[in-house]
Amino acid sequence: MRFSKMFIPTLREAPADAEAISHILMLRAGYVRQLAAGLYIFLPLGWRVLGKINAILKEEMESIDAQEISMPILHPAEIWQQTGRWDIIGGEMFRLKDRTDREFCLGMTHEEIMTWLASREIRSYRDLPQVWYQIQTKLRDEARPKSGILRTREFIMKDSYSFDADDEGLDKNYQLHAEAYHRIFNRCGLQFMQVESDPGMMGGGYSHEFMAPSPAGEDEIALCSGCGYSANVELALSVPAENEIYDWPLEEVHTPEKRTVKEVSTFLKLTPAHFIKSILVISDQGPVLALVRGDQELHEKKMSKVIGSHRPAQKTEVKEILGVEAGFIGPSGREIRMIADPCLKKGVFVTGANKQHYHLKGVRADKDFTAEWHDIHIARAGDLCAVCGKPLQVSRVIEIGNIFKLGTKYSSALNAVFLDANGQEKPIIMGSYGIGPARIAAAAIEQNFDKDGIIWPKSIAPFDVELMPLNMNDALTVKTAEALYKELKANKIDVLMDDREERAGVKFKDADLIGIPTQIVIGEKTLKEGLVEIKDRRTKETVKVTIGEVINRVK
């Protein structure tokens, strides 16, 4: 490809409303343009990158016998109604009507439609297993699109779905996908890890996420360097570092106007870890008191797993329900449902006395209060691994893929059944598996850039090499460039030749910004010695080679 013929609108300055590095660089280097919040146009360079990523996805999907198909984006409401998700999913689903008033939605994922197809076509265990995939646009009315291409309202996803006769089959397809995903992300040059995750609205009981470490990410994961335990902090189990235990007798202490853990702990000259933090929440079944250690935060998702959907109580509700102001509530002597973090089992604590301006010192679990015990705190760096006891690290990550064991949730709802070898009718056992190609691209940039621009991993770069004849007015330069251009193409090397009538400086700046991993610089002076320069975009190291050597060097 010739630069002069390709639409690569590079920008000297970054648009003001871009913040994430991948967003800024993709805009500046002419890969994407924004149409509206969460809607992006992929320009020629950006589309080439997605094409490279998709090619890898296809190869690895085919290698585990997944078959590519293509599903509509516009879905009739009835199918989503049958699985219940039409009502469960709120504003995130785009909904519309056709001219006859029939209801439709735009597909945010394809479990329903894939299962619908299976329900119509699969009859026998002999038809199983099947793995179908597509690389298809999804639409979600995101509450908050952000970080450029990382969270958008319309995006391409590779989604695959497995259909099996039994759990062993599902296990195998799940495992095959996990392995394929490892190969895919490795080939894309990403640093990543596989972690346990919360299945969320997908249902089913078992899932993993693939995470690329990056400060631009929206998720956090806990990692154990000791045993390798890794999980999204939404469900990561951790044991906070132990307290020194004081054998206080139970007594009321006067704590005038001291409400928060911070205030009371400062007042009593104790660390927050010696306190029980009591948080009243309102669930569908009524008020629940959540108890965590004073130095911890309550994790709402973990809490939701125990008591279902809920919200924090307002200050006035606390007074109404518990009869005392929020700063002085505690578990002792309460009849209300209580969920407590297990780290409170051992030790002696200070907590609200349920009496204005008083706290209770010397509170012990089981003796002074009882509760249901569940891990409900947010895992933090420095907490200990629940498996092996070594310290956990917490890091910020971009979710680039996920795999779910769905079981029979969708097949049961949509009556996707088959006859087994004994003539018994059974629901098909399913899994679903997603990867976001645009997120791979963004994560690759977030993990590979410098002050001058993008540094693409070779496998997903828009071109393999950029050929840079510096002076287009020099006949020998042009002649050499044209010959090399032809030869590179003949050797199946993707080459972008910067044949513009631009000054050398502009070409260097643009080349670094665009980030093609190898640059071949053809300069007038060096050329007189019969040499050209091969430059590594990442290290900026340059070697001078004869023209004849170029092909072997860059192959």
Place this chain on the structure above:
RNA sequence: CGGGGCGUAGCGCAGUUUGGUAGCGCGCACGGUUCGGGACCGUGAGGUCGGAGGUUCAAAUCCUCUCGCCCCGACCA
């Protein structure tokens, strides 16, 4: 949905406090000189100041409403 910020030329911004005929840099077009890390000189094109309504002799500037975008939070296959 809650909190905050911003909308002025393609991009980055000044001008808004104190109302008085819209400006700078980059980019773009043309001419010339340059030519290995975003050149220089000259000439020029380009603006419903996000939109609507109001106040005023006069509104980018003041008031009301509205739309859009970004950030934090809530939410999130």
